Amino acid sequence: MNHLLSIEALTADDIHGLLALAAELKCQRGTPGAQPLVGQTWALIFTKSSTRTRVSFEVGIRELGGFPMFLSKNDIQLGRGEPIMDTARVLGRMVHGAIIRTFAQQDVSDFAAFSNIPTVNALTDDEHPCQILADLLTIKEALGGWDGRKIAFIGDGFSNMTRSWMWAAKHLGFELVVASPAACLPPSEFLAALDAPNVSVTLDPALAAQGAHVINTDVWLSMGQEDQTDKEREFTGFQVNAQLLCQAAPGHIVLHCLPAYRGKEITAEVLELHANTIFQQAENRLHAQKAVLTKLVESRT
Numbered sequence: 531m532n533h534l535l536s537i538e539a540l541t542a543d544d545i546h547g548l549l550a551l552a553a554e555l556k557c558q559r560g561t562p563g564a565q566p567l568v569g570q571t572w573a574l575i576f577t578k579s580s581t582r583t584r585v586s587f588e589v590g591i592r593e594l595g596g597f598p599m600f601l602s603k604n605d606i607q608l609g610r611g612e613p614i615m616d617t618a619r620v621l622g623r624m625v626h627g628a629i630i631r632t633f634a635q636q637d638v639s640d641f642a643a644f645s646n647i648p649t650v651n652a653l654t655d656d657e658h659p660c661q662i663l664a665d666l667l668t669i670k671e672a673l674g675g676w677d678g679r680k681i682a683f684i685g686d687g688f689s690n691m692t693r694s695w696m697w698a699a700k701h702l703g704f705e706l707v708v709a710s711p712a713a714c715l716p717p718s719e720f721l722a723a724l725d726a727p728n729v730s731v732t733l734d735p736a737l738a739a740q741g742a743h744v745i746n747t748d749v750w751l752s753m754g755q756e757d758q759t760d761k762e763r764e765f766t767g768f769q770v771n772a773q774l775l776c777q778a779a780p781g782h783i784v785l786h787c788l789p790a791y792r793g794k795e796i797t798a799e800v801l802e803l804h805a806n807t808i809f810q811q812a813e814n815r816l817h818a819q820k821a822v823l824t825k826l827v828e829s830r831t
């Protein structure tokens with residue numbers, strides 16, 4: 531694995547290997563461990579806000595012996611229009627790896643191609659691979675795995691989160707049902723390219739939740755869409771609330787990548803009832819990303 535650009539580009543073996551290492555690193559945290567990033571500086575180039583991703587990468591890089599350098603777009607010339615391919619060619623000669631949060635997936639791919647250093651997608655409009663690795667680790671911990679499990683995603687059917695989830699289902703073979711308003715369903719071309727009979731879409735959240743072992747949701751308006759109030763209106767009836775959870779399987783878990791908007795995609799009651807799992811999911815960002823960084827460095831040596 532030379533980069534982590536998307537879940538789409540991973541294989542099932544990559545995912546299993548990353549999750550096994552993440553679990554090991556989680557157990558070993560706090561004891562002297564491997565420091566594969568010693569002497570390395572990793573740039574975090576962020577053009578969108580972040581709490582979890584930024585903090586977990588900064589802490590993870592330090593724990594692996596490296597030095598994180600946070601660069602918001604306003605701190606660097608990228609924010610004044612310097613092309614990503616030039617930024618990549620400069621940073622590629624100075625730092626050892628890059629973690630990028632931005633809008634266009636193409637910018638992350640271009641950075642990887644032009645910089646020649648390991649590059650990680652820390653969220654684009656298309657995918658959020660680091661989050662899905664943490665979510666899968668949480669499911670393994672809470673339910674022992676996903677074989678024979680039904681996973682429901684209630685919300686925006688074509689956001690970065692749902693796209694990454696659909697690719698994860700394609701690679702790993704679990705049943706994924708996405709419930710979304712008609713205006714936000716994944717387009718048929720995407721579903722054709724995905725070609726995963728285990729992934730289905732519905733307009734009915736109750737149908738998706740029926741017998742589900744994992745109920746997953748995310749904000750209705752992703753970063754960059756905050757002023758799309760028309761889109762938000764489409765989500766009436768798509769809230770994860772106590773009534774919807776009555777449909778789910780006994781012992782189900784609820785996941786939310788956070789930040790959460792209580793009273794919109796999830797009620798305060800459900801979020802607090804499932805806070806243990808949801809904040810375990812947030813913590814797992816650290817362990818999953820330490821595994822990603824370790825594998826990226828290993829593959830270069």
Ligand code: CP
Pocket residue numbers: 579580581582583584653661787788789
């Ligand atoms: N879930 C997630 O990526 O959170 P941040 O936006 O806070 O990084």
Ligand code: NVA
Pocket residue numbers: 653658689690691748749751752753787788789
């Ligand atoms: N879909 C959300 C995820 C936030 C972590 C967004 O892009 O804003």
